[in-house]
Amino acid sequence: MDYVIDLVVIGLSIGMVYALVALGISLIYSGLDIIHFAHGEIYMIGAFIGLMLFQKTGLPYVPTLLLAVFLTGLIGILIERVFYRRLTRAGGGYTVAGMGMVIVGFGMSIVLQNVAFLIWGPKPLPFPVPFGLPVEIGNLALPMSYIWIVVTALVLMVILNLVLKKTMIGLAMRAVAHNKDIAYLSGVNVPLMISMIFGIGCALGAAAGVLIAPINYVQVQMGTGILIKAFAAAIVGGFGSLPGAVLGGLLVGVVESLGAGFVSGTYKDIFAFILLIVVLMVKPSGILGVATKAKA
């Protein structure tokens, strides 16, 4: 029984990381109507920036995380402004640029991997954070690093929810996600909101990267695997739905962890996709998705 609880706890904390990346992907999808294929690389860049800040400045973990999240968000905004938005100039905005966007996203993922390779090299780097001793509950020993992930991710999700639901900026972002013309005619600066949405999406990805880094190594290819898992999570939950992204992330994490623990660790990655296939067979729009595109 303790073994099961252990696996579930590990699954939930890894699931939180998937959920953060999936949230970013879903947020960008709902706001910009693009599927951002370079999001795994944003996660990787976030982890590297976190590592650099942690080593070079000697800041504690939380300020490091916040600063890395902020800086990666800015990098995301820059990427969107300089590269992605260029495609929309042909007319029709993001909604129409579709296939071109996918290609540019893939290209960006290759470019970012190579930039990271040139800066930080090919070797996996450790991110040693002294989290302290595991917390003992009964005869369970929960590693602090996992608790950190869950708590930090929850705090970020609550903040995101409050911003979207309770502030004028959040209201404007939801408006842009639903109908850019009406948002414009309500006086919302739509291009600025698109930057904000993309920046926040990237910031969430970076948070996931900095959170997972103390457990895993930081390396150039770390984004490829997470992207596929986050897509699985987003689709399981219902693509474009923010609560769905969180639910999907947690489900993928737990199913993966249980599968690895009980069936085979070697085939760990398979279980996420078995879950994906099952969900798509039962409810093609995802667990919290609706048949039509319901956004943000």
Next chain:
Amino acid sequence: MTSGEPMLHIRELVGGYGSVQILNGASLKVDRGQIVALLGGNGTGKSTLLKATSGLIKPWGGSITFDGERIDGLRPDVIVRRGLVQVTQGKEAFPAMTVEENLKLGAYVVRDRAKTANALERVYTYFPVLKAKRHQLSGALSGGQLQMVCIGRGLMSSPKMIMLDEPSAALAPQIVMDIFRIIHRITKDGMTVLMVEQNVRMALLLASYGYVIKDGVIHIEGPADGMIYDDNVRLSYLGGTVANREALL
């Protein structure tokens, strides 16, 4: 900014979508405190003219002066800040937001809680039914109530002028009367209105001046009470035969 000059002055406006030119040099004027009706059949350029004025599409040529300043080519949110708001056709609200959230979004440029609260109260006095439903999702509203949300959202930034694109479209006759009554009341409170309508008779009863647009240019214009009985207006609007005339009477 003399009160003698028109609130909105469109000169020789040219524009369209992609490579399709729809406006071929349309000119019109809206004086302060006036309701002006813009009439015309389908595909004559009514909505395009409003979109070019509100900034949703960039005009290709001509000029638009609002309250003494050029606004052609500006971004829509900047034009809203200047005090000119468009309410689009099709009762487009945000279904996943409550009525009150929809309305508050209209005051996005205001950034002053007291002013927003005042504007909200004023909209609720125009549309009491919205106050009763303010915490409901707008996706659950009827067509008439949705149109009220859209007009209300347009009023939330306390604009100098509002442009309504077919406020009576796809509404029951009784609701149409309500909507027109409220537009009348809003104008009495000092608003300037440019109204695109298919409901020619109602629009001309309400308006003081009318324009008929055809093939992207203004075809006929004149004081509204003269136009109601003008056969040319009917024919141009119907784009059809004299036989159709009887149907409209």
